[in-house]
Amino acid sequence: xxxWFIYDIVEDKIRKRLSDKAIEQGLYRVQMSVFLxxxxxxxxxxxxxxxxxxxxxxxDSVYVFPMxxxxxxxVELLGQAFDKAMINxxxxxxxx
Amino acid sequence: xxxxxxxxxxxxxxxxYLYCPRFIYFMSYLKIPQHESNRFKVIMGRExxxxxxxxxKNYLRKKIGVKDKFIDQKLYSKKYKIHGIVDEVLFLEDGxxxxxDYKFAKxxxxxxxxxxxxxxxxxxxxxENFNIRVDKAFIVYxxxxxxxxxFKIDKNQYSKVKEIIDEIIxxxxxxxxxxxxxxxxxxxxxxxRNICIE
Numbered sequence: 001x002x003x004w005f006i007y008d009i010v011e012d013k014i015r016k017r018l019s020d021k022a023i024e025q026g027l028y029r030v031q032m033s034v035f036l037x038x039x040x041x042x043x044x045x046x047x048x049x050x051x052x053x054x055x056x057x058x059x060d061s062v063y064v065f066p067m068x069x070x071x072x073x074x075v076e077l078l079g080q081a082f083d084k085a086m087i088n089x090x091x092x093x094x095x096x
Numbered sequence: 097x098x099x100x101x102x103x104x105x106x107x108x109x110x111x112x113y114l115y116c117p118r119f120i121y122f123m124s125y126l127k128i129p130q131h132e133s134n135r136f137k138v139i140m141g142r143e144x145x146x147x148x149x150x151x152x153k154n155y156l157r158k159k160i161g162v163k164d165k166f167i168d169q170k171l172y173s174k175k176y177k178i179h180g181i182v183d184e185v186l187f188l189e190d191g192x193x194x195x196x197d198y199k200f201a202k203x204x205x206x207x208x209x210x211x212x213x214x215x216x217x218x219x220x221x222x223x224e225n226f227n228i229r230v231d232k233a234f235i236v237y238x239x240x241x242x243x244x245x246x247f248k249i250d251k252n253q254y255s256k257v258k259e260i261i262d263e264i265i266x267x268x269x270x271x272x273x274x275x276x277x278x279x280x281x282x283x284x285x286x287x288x289r290n291i292c293i294e
Contacts, residue, residue, distance in 0.1 A: 040285045042137075049239075050136050 002072055002088065003027075003044060004065040005035040007051070014054050018062075021050050030082050038089045103268055104172070105261050107180045107214040113264050114210050115282060117274035120267045122288045130287040141200035144238050145183065148198050160234070160246070161189040165196075171221035177261060182218045185226070186234070193222050196234040203237040207247055211235055213260075216253045 005022050009015040015033070023029065025047045027037035039047075044064070051062045072088065085091050112119040122128050132138050149168050156162045164187040172179040184196035195218035199211065215233035223230050230249055237243045267274055276283075276292065283289055 040281075042285045046135065046137050049140060053136075053140070 001041060001044065002038050002067045002069065003036070004063070004067060005037075005047065006065070007033050007055075007060070007062045009033075009055060009060040009062075011056070011060075014056075014060070018051055018054055021047055028082065028087050030087075036082070036087050038087070102177075103265050104177050104179045105264055106178065107217040109264060110213055110217060110257065110260055111210045113260060114213060116277035116286065117263070117267070118276045118292060119286075119288065120264050121271070121273055122291065124264075124268045125271045128288070128291070132287060137200065144200050145198060148183065157186070157244075160186075160244070162186045163189050171218075171225045173221050173224045175224055176217075176220050176258065177265070178217055178221065180217065180221060182221065185222055187228075192229045192231050193226060194230060194232050194234055195219060195222060196236065198236045198238055200238050201240075203240040203243050203245065207235065207245060212247065213253070213257060215247070216249060216257050219249045220254060220257065 005027055007015070007018060009018060019029070019033075019035075022035045025043045026039055027035035027047075030036045048062075048064060055062060069088075072084070075084065077084070083091075109120060109124065112123065119130075123130055133142075153167060156165060166185040167183070169182045169185045170179070171182060182195050183198050186194045186196055188194060195215055197211070197215065197218070215235065219230040219233060222228065232246055232248050235245050235247075237245065263274075266272060283292070286292070
């Protein structure tokens with residue numbers, strides 16, 4: 001499933017832990033607090049449970065937006081854009 | 097005397113077998129640990145079990161007709177070659193008994209077959225150990241506000257479970273390498289994905 005994982009977290013330590021977890025689960029960092037990627041349901045669920053445990057619900061916010069492939073194709077990128085094929089797992093290996 | 101060739105299966109092993117038969121080969125025959133305790137959801141689930149076993153020990157769910165219960169009951173069946181710990185064994189007013197299992201999961205409009213098989217195994221254990229009739233089982237979905245779901249125990253499933261147990265014992269005893277699950281989408285999330293072959 002293609003999802004956007006976005007957060008706004010006050011405490012540095014918690015923010016770092018959550019970003020590490022998002023990367024560990026296979027998401028790509030698009031901006032500082034914005035992640036995107038093709039993720040298995042169970043791994044996403046684990047990330048959500050982890051976020052639920054970590055955040056302070058009175059101050060922080062975490063959003064998970066699923067996105068269908070049709071809509072992803074319509075995404076417009078300006079400026080420092082990310083690689084759409086990589087996010088969508090269309091590139092299986094990367095040679096630098 | 098202790099017989100080292102004697103194998104007893106747990107409901108978790110049956111669940112893992114249903115997820116993918118190769119799990120048993122890697123975990124119980126090659127004895128490669130799957131390190132599932134590194135998974136956050138597993139840690140959280142275990143915490144929930146600990147809490148549930150410690151709070152409201154005397155609370156009986158009267159709405160579903162419970163008159164007595166045992167918490168964290170270890171049971172063993174020589175007949176079926178299975179053993180396991182039932183979260184709660186409930187004794188009901190109608191003279192029957194039922195298992196109650198806490199799941200750190202959300203209810204998704206259906207009861208998964210793995211959960212059903214687990215409940216069937218618990219029922220087999222309860223029937224044999226307490227010599228009592230078991231017609232139904234309960235599951236509490238902790239992440240859906242402790243939603244309680246009841247379902248009937250189908251006796252036809254006993255023979256299906258027995259078949260699965262025999263297959264698991266074959267894999268463990270003979271080390272035969274089973275075919276992997278036909279659902280390939282399970283593979284990316286499998287703890288043995290790095291060592292499993294096509």
